[in-house]
Amino acid sequence: MRMQKQKLRNLVALLVVALVLGCWSGVASAYWTDLIDQMTPFNTSGPESTAEVNQTYIDLTNVSSGSVTSATYIGASQTRTDNSYTVASQTYIDAMDRITSYVFALTNQYRPDTDMGLSGVDYLPTVHVYTYGTQKDQAMYSVVSGLVDCLGNPPIRGDGGGSSSSWINNYSPTAMASTTITSFKIGEKSITTASGTTITMDVAPYVKDGRTYTPVRYLAYALGVPESGVQWDEATQTVTIVKGDTVLKMSIGNTTMTKNGEIIVMDVAPELVDPGRTMLPARWVSEALGATVTWDEVTQQVVIKQGT
Incomplete structure (x- = not known):
């Protein structure tokens, strides 16, 4: 005492x-x-x-x-x-x-x-x-x-x-x-980056088979990909993400993602949900673009950190 x-x-x-x-x-x-x-x-x-x-x-x-x-x-x-x-x-x-x-x-x-x-x-x-x-x-x-x-x-x-x-x-x-920290929370359509920028999505992250699915387009924006760097090919159902010298390609229903032509085999495949958004667990795209990903079970958030 x-x-x-x-x-x-x-x-x-x-x-x-x-x-x-x-x-x-x-x-x-x-x-x-x-x-x-x-x-x-x-x-x-x-x-x-x-x-x-x-x-x-x-x-x-x-x-x-x-x-x-x-x-x-x-x-x-x-x-x-x-x-x-x-x-x-x-x-x-x-x-x-x-x-x-x-x-x-x-x-x-x-x-x-x-x-x-x-x-x-x-x-x-x-x-x-x-x-x-x-x-x-x-x-x-x-x-x-x-x-x-x-x-x-x-x-x-x-x-x-x-x-x-x-x-x-x-x-x-x-x-x-030089660090960007973004949190995607289950069921919420708003994300805020470390710079204070708020991004409002038209679809919320969800859990499926124990995995957290996030909208790939908004995930890319949060990681610094410009709007023009996210491209959708309706005919092949393929998303292309371009950031600097890095080019990622992934297709709906296919577990293969390519990074500058190199094949990366994912354990899940992208899926399409209304209103036409490609969803995928955040880790695959984030890590391919040099970010780290953690999951907070208590707060039901995917936390993505990019930079030093």
Whole structure:
């Protein structure tokens, strides 16, 4: 109990330092403070995010069992993305310490055109992080993308440098600018990329035989393929995707895909659904274009990451 109280005192001391240095939302300009105060949870009837402020709830309830979740809201539409993470087992006080130091270090990297706010002591075991400014969307993706590393490493002290905290460079503005993260959620027709671009599809992803099928055309767009780079041949029922020097071809009902003429045998075949969309598990096209794909069973989302 004495050790736990000491950790709490240390955490409060750290948060006071953050307050003094401007990481804490309460010392933001009156304009930003007023906006944040109008949002949930400060005002239970307020929005979760606005056109100017994003918010994520990081739930540390089960962090002692190695499990953390986040609910992230982006923009005036309050687009929500849920994620779950397997992390190092720890107390929520230790986790809060790590998250606070991480957000503070990221803030130093994103300033002066973008800033962050954090609230936690009054809401434990839930931490609220806010981002605002010209790169607010990218900054929020930095926060949620780095949570596993954040909670698996010692708190970042000082200026955030040094070999022990070099992992933070994976979530710097430069690193995130070259990374696209897109989530396709079962039953939802809207996807949002890390750049903040929202794409509305005319068909939603679905599960069939334990596989998640996504519309190939919109998947290609999310991976940076221009509209002219997705071609459909009605006569042969073939989709051609062109991105740079890479050309992919696949046909309805055929498990063979070609990449620059090289044959790739898939374990499923593309299928056609109304209104004339070609559907295929995201992994095949994504990996052929250099992206990585993960499936989140809890949130029923396919998460696609492209870049560094």
